[in-house]
Amino acid sequence: MTNFMSQWVYTPVVKDHFMNPRNTLKENEQFEADGIGDVGSLACGDQMQVMIKVKDDKIADLRWLTYGCASAIASTSMMSEMALGLTLDEAYHLTPAMITEALGGLPEHKFHCSVLGDKALRAAIDDYLEKQGRENPFKKHVAKVICECKSVTDVQIEDL
Amino acid sequence: MEQHSIYLDNNATTAMHEDVIAAVHQANMLYGNASSMHMAGRQAALAIEESREALASLIDAEPSWIVFTSGASEANNTVFNIFKERIDLGSKRNRIITTTIEHPSIIETVKYMKQLGCKVDECPVDSTGLVDMEAMKNLLGDDVALVSVMLGNNETGTIQPVGEITELAHQVGAYVHTDATQAIGKIPVSMKELGVDYLSLSAHKFYGPKGIGALVVKTKAPYAPLVHGGHQEGGKRAGTYNTASIVGLGVAAKIALRDQPSECEKLWKLREMLRVGILERISNVVVNGNQEHCLPGTLDVSFPHAEGESILLYLDMEGIMVSTGSACASGSLEPSYVLLASGVDIELAHGSIRFSFGRYNTEEDVAYVLEKLPPIIKRLREMSTR
Amino acid sequence: MEQHSIYLDNNATTAMHEDVIAAVHQANMLYGNASSMHMAGRQAALAIEESREALASLIDAEPSWIVFTSGASEANNTVFNIFKERIDLGSKRNRIITTTIEHPSIIETVKYMKQLGCKVDECPVDSTGLVDMEAMKNLLGDDVALVSVMLGNNETGTIQPVGEITELAHQVGAYVHTDATQAIGKIPVSMKELGVDYLSLSAHKFYGPKGIGALVVKTKAPYAPLVHGGHQEGGKRAGTYNTASIVGLGVAAKIALRDQPSECEKLWKLREMLRVGILERISNVVVNGNQEHCLPGTLDVSFPHAEGESILLYLDMEGIMVSTGSACASGSLEPSYVLLASGVDIELAHGSIRFSFGRYNTEEDVAYVLEKLPPIIKRLREMSTR
Ligand SMILES: Cc1ncc(COP(=O)(O)O)c(C=O)c1O
Ligand SMILES: Cc1ncc(COP(=O)(O)O)c(C=O)c1O
Ligand code: FES
Ligand code: FES
Numbered sequence: 001m002t003n004f005m006s007q008w009v010y011t012p013v014v015k016d017h018f019m020n021p022r023n024t025l026k027e028n029e030q031f032e033a034d035g036i037g038d039v040g041s042l043a044c045g046d047q048m049q050v051m052i053k054v055k056d057d058k059i060a061d062l063r064w065l066t067y068g069c070a071s072a073i074a075s076t077s078m079m080s081e082m083a084l085g086l087t088l089d090e091a092y093h094l095t096p097a098m099i100t101e102a103l104g105g106l107p108e109h110k111f112h113c114s115v116l117g118d119k120a121l122r123a124a125i126d127d128y129l130e131k132q133g134r135e136n137p138f139k140k141h142v143a144k145v146i147c148e149c150k151s152v153t154d155v156q157i158e159d160l
Numbered sequence: 161m162e163q164h165s166i167y168l169d170n171n172a173t174t175a176m177h178e179d180v181i182a183a184v185h186q187a188n189m190l191y192g193n194a195s196s197m198h199m200a201g202r203q204a205a206l207a208i209e210e211s212r213e214a215l216a217s218l219i220d221a222e223p224s225w226i227v228f229t230s231g232a233s234e235a236n237n238t239v240f241n242i243f244k245e246r247i248d249l250g251s252k253r254n255r256i257i258t259t260t261i262e263h264p265s266i267i268e269t270v271k272y273m274k275q276l277g278c279k280v281d282e283c284p285v286d287s288t289g290l291v292d293m294e295a296m297k298n299l300l301g302d303d304v305a306l307v308s309v310m311l312g313n314n315e316t317g318t319i320q321p322v323g324e325i326t327e328l329a330h331q332v333g334a335y336v337h338t339d340a341t342q343a344i345g346k347i348p349v350s351m352k353e354l355g356v357d358y359l360s361l362s363a364h365k366f367y368g369p370k371g372i373g374a375l376v377v378k379t380k381a382p383y384a385p386l387v388h389g390g391h392q393e394g395g396k397r398a399g400t401y402n403t404a405s406i407v408g409l410g411v412a413a414k415i416a417l418r419d420q421p422s423e424c425e426k427l428w429k430l431r432e433m434l435r436v437g438i439l440e441r442i443s444n445v446v447v448n449g450n451q452e453h454c455l456p457g458t459l460d461v462s463f464p465h466a467e468g469e470s471i472l473l474y475l476d477m478e479g480i481m482v483s484t485g486s487a488c489a490s491g492s493l494e495p496s497y498v499l500l501a502s503g504v505d506i507e508l509a510h511g512s513i514r515f516s517f518g519r520y521n522t523e524e525d526v527a528y529v530l531e532k533l534p535p536i537i538k539r540l541r542e543m544s545t546r
Numbered sequence: 547m548e549q550h551s552i553y554l555d556n557n558a559t560t561a562m563h564e565d566v567i568a569a570v571h572q573a574n575m576l577y578g579n580a581s582s583m584h585m586a587g588r589q590a591a592l593a594i595e596e597s598r599e600a601l602a603s604l605i606d607a608e609p610s611w612i613v614f615t616s617g618a619s620e621a622n623n624t625v626f627n628i629f630k631e632r633i634d635l636g637s638k639r640n641r642i643i644t645t646t647i648e649h650p651s652i653i654e655t656v657k658y659m660k661q662l663g664c665k666v667d668e669c670p671v672d673s674t675g676l677v678d679m680e681a682m683k684n685l686l687g688d689d690v691a692l693v694s695v696m697l698g699n700n701e702t703g704t705i706q707p708v709g710e711i712t713e714l715a716h717q718v719g720a721y722v723h724t725d726a727t728q729a730i731g732k733i734p735v736s737m738k739e740l741g742v743d744y745l746s747l748s749a750h751k752f753y754g755p756k757g758i759g760a761l762v763v764k765t766k767a768p769y770a771p772l773v774h775g776g777h778q779e780g781g782k783r784a785g786t787y788n789t790a791s792i793v794g795l796g797v798a799a800k801i802a803l804r805d806q807p808s809e810c811e812k813l814w815k816l817r818e819m820l821r822v823g824i825l826e827r828i829s830n831v832v833v834n835g836n837q838e839h840c841l842p843g844t845l846d847v848s849f850p851h852a853e854g855e856s857i858l859l860y861l862d863m864e865g866i867m868v869s870t871g872s873a874c875a876s877g878s879l880e881p882s883y884v885l886l887a888s889g890v891d892i893e894l895a896h897g898s899i900r901f902s903f904g905r906y907n908t909e910e911d912v913a914y915v916l917e918k919l920p921p922i923i924k925r926l927r928e929m930s931t932r
Binding site: 165167169172173174175176181184185188189191192193195196197198199200201229230231232233234236237248263264265266267268269271272276362364369370371372386387388389390398399400401402403404405469472473475476479481482483 | 551553555558559560561562567570571574575577578579581582583584585586587615616617618619620622623634649650651652653654655657658662748750755756757758772773774775776784785786787788789790791855858859861862865867868869
């Protein structure tokens with residue numbers, strides 16, 4: 001067994017993001033968020049919070065926190081890199097499939113973990129628009145954001 | 161490349177003892193079918209009977225009670241199938257009692273039987289995972305065919321008062337089964353003293369091979385095979401004798417009998433070192449299970465605000481191998497049903513880590529874990545939603 | 547002490563190939579629980595998946611169809627249990643067809659199911675042990691859930707037209723199972739070509755370890771576990787993965803795939819040498835089974851006026867290991883049910899000897915048997931009531 005690192009449960013990209021998660025909120029960091037999205041709950045075993053700063057309708061900066069598994073950590077970390085600099089429109093239409101692809105894949109039963117960060121991002125954008133008192137042009141297109149860990153199906157993920 | 165390899169998942173499975181490996185390797189030459197009358201067959205048969213005796217000595221049973229199976233899962237399924245069949249055939253004793261914290265090979269079998277209309281009651285446990293004896297007494301009655309209570313829990317290590325339960329169950333005329341898989345080799349197990357009618361075990365939990373175990377059945381207890389066919393095991397379990405693995409089980413049984421007292425002491429010491437060390441170094445920690453009636457090498461801990469799988473994988477990166485909840489639940493989103501059944505908060509039930517020691521662990525292993533674990537928990541807690 | 551050790555009982559079980567022994571020995575170091583996420587677990591899981599692919603190649607199946615079991619007995623029991631359950635749950639297809647010459651792990655399972663009221667028809671065979679196709683056609687109907695016909699018979703070696711039967715069975719919408727245990731490694735076996743939905747096998751029949759085998763199940767065929775519990779084998783068969791034995795099975799599968807054509811040729815040659823030699827040297831001999839559709843290494847012979855067990859034991863004294871009837875029946879007084887089903891006279895069915903060749907046999911072995919066997923038969927016949 002020479003090459004055991006390649007035998008890790010998840011892909012090398014997942015591993016990298018799990019070991020070195022990007023854009024997490026540091027312990028004493030002050031982050032003046034323009035929008036905050038929370039999804040999941042500790043009781044479900046996964047909880048996710050995404051904080052965004054918005055400038056010129058683009059994601060100017062982003063921090064996140066999670067109580068979640070390796071896949072949740074890695075996919076949220078990946079999401080955070082992908083979302084930075086995107087317009088709100090683009091960010092809102094990031095999909096779990098795009099994140100999963102960037103990660104080089106996730107095991108089937110871990111697919112839902114990539115949904116969490118993504119949903120939290122949308123919730124943060126919703127929150128931002130609401131705080132701004134602006135109309136939300138995106139929200140009607142998608143199901144409402146709740147913890148659906150156990151009921152998210154591939155079909156639903158395709159739909160998102 | 162890997163500098164450390166510290167295996168603390170001995171409740172899932174153990175590494176084979178070197179004497180077992182050597183014996184299995186040797187026994188691979190005993191290729192004859194042990195049911196055959198010719199020389200090769202008789203040699204194999206002799207080796208099997210020697211193992212049967214060694215196992216009988218280990219658990220204080222009669223050799224003739226032993227039915228070798230492919231492991232404890234099959235043994236547990238066999239016991240429940242015996243009573244399912246009797247109930248199907250119209251037995252008046254048509255209720256089974258088990259507990260909420262059994263191994264999946266019982267939990268899932270019970271689910272399946274209930275779907276088919278069988279009456280099964282799961283006796284609750286207290287907050288330390290001990291069977292609620294009042295509830296048990298209330299559940300017992302003369303319609304009960306079987307009571308099945310595990311001896312030591314695989315996740316928390318909690319040891320049940322199986323002897324006491326057996327007495328009560330026998331008073332109402334029920335048969336008793338105990339899944340002793342986790343107890344063998346760690347604490348003394350006497351089938352005769354416990355008084356149970358059926359006992360399951362698996363060799364790979366005490367440094368024997370995987371894929372071999374036994375159902376031990378008292379002579380007068382009802383029996384029906386799960387695997388029908390040839391006359392092996394006195395017609396109780398068909399399939400060509402797995403000679404080499406049975407030999408391995410026998411050698412493991414001899415070692416377990418010899419070393420159990422010293423192993424027990426050693427495992428407890430390591431476990432306590434780790435428990436105390438964790439409590440000293442990490443705040444807000446919950447140790448699960450009963451701390452008095454506990455398998456010596458098992459330490460199950462919940463770390464609020466740090467998720468189980470992440471802890472496991474960060475530890476793995478440091479060469480420390482543990483498990484979250486029960487190994488069977490790995491990769492799934494389920495919180496530990498064992499902890500939930502003990503009334504542990506759902507969040508704590510999600511993030512438990514089981515450290516389980518074995519004969520190859522050392523105090524240095526504990527020191528290394530105590531060095532690596534606290535920063536991992538700290539890091540995950542910082543990352544966690546607050 | 548023993549000068550000769552000529553093993554001609556390879557249909558009962560084979561000696562492990564040295565490469566298999568080495569691989570198993572190595573794999574005994576892969577002690578981790580293959581369901582665990584940590585390093586030790588992942589290494590074991592990888593080794594298991596490699597074996598799954600090797601086996602899939604050998605039998606021309608998809609790796610995902612393979613469910614590792616403790617052997618063919620368990621695999622056969624699992625298939626019948628799937629349909630027993632469906633019938634119990636009220637399926638309109640409530641009849642099973644099998645044959646009179648199946649292995650005891652099917653014959654006994656059928657007996658048991660019939661006791662419980664299940665409808666099972668045993669299709670008769672002709673005098674050479676081949677399934678009576680007219681009878682089969684008459685038995686088939688749209689109430690048939692499962693047709694189970696073995697590929698090669700363990701006792702006579704007769705090979706059934708499983709592909710043909712499968713076509714007929716599929717026409718009436720029944721699922722098909724074949725017990726291919728004896729055929730693997732000896733003749734080409736393609737699950738896709740045969741078209742069967744289920745296939746059983748056992749590693750120790752093709753130089754792999756005992757106590758490991760597989761049930762191969764097409765994706766859309768009904769399934770229900772016989773052993774409930776953990777999520778191993780995709781929830782199809784609970785029990786800690788038997789890593790070392792699965793690795794051994796995989797290596798045996800690779801060897802079998804590589805060597806099957808040459809083995810087939812060699813085994814047939816040895817078998818024919820022995821058959822012709824016996825017919826030349828011993829009068830009044832009956833060769834059982836179909837001589838055209840026959841497993842290459844199997845020769846089943848009846849010696850009127852010489853009793854089977856006595857022949858076996860006299861041969862054993864000379865270092866020649868064979869079996870009487872089916873190995874499973876050894877130690878019992880029953881005549882061979884396989885021969886009886888083929889309409890063989892009861893006296894002949896009592897005294898049959900099965901010579902079964904394997905890769906380690908040589909022409910010298912045959913010569914030695916041809917030297918030792920005639921005087922033994924002569925002696926017993928002289929002793930015999932006439
Ligand atoms: C308590 C208990 N029972 C039964 C089993 C099943 O043993 P096996 O996987 O060897 O069938 C295990 C371990 O997996 C166990 O810990
Ligand atoms: C045709 C056939 N089926 C099934 C089996 C059962 O295999 P095992 O004893 O490995 O379970 C055997 C051999 O014993 C056999 O010859
Ligand atoms: S976040 Fe729920 S398992 Fe990954
Ligand atoms: S005389 Fe011995 S078996 Fe019949």
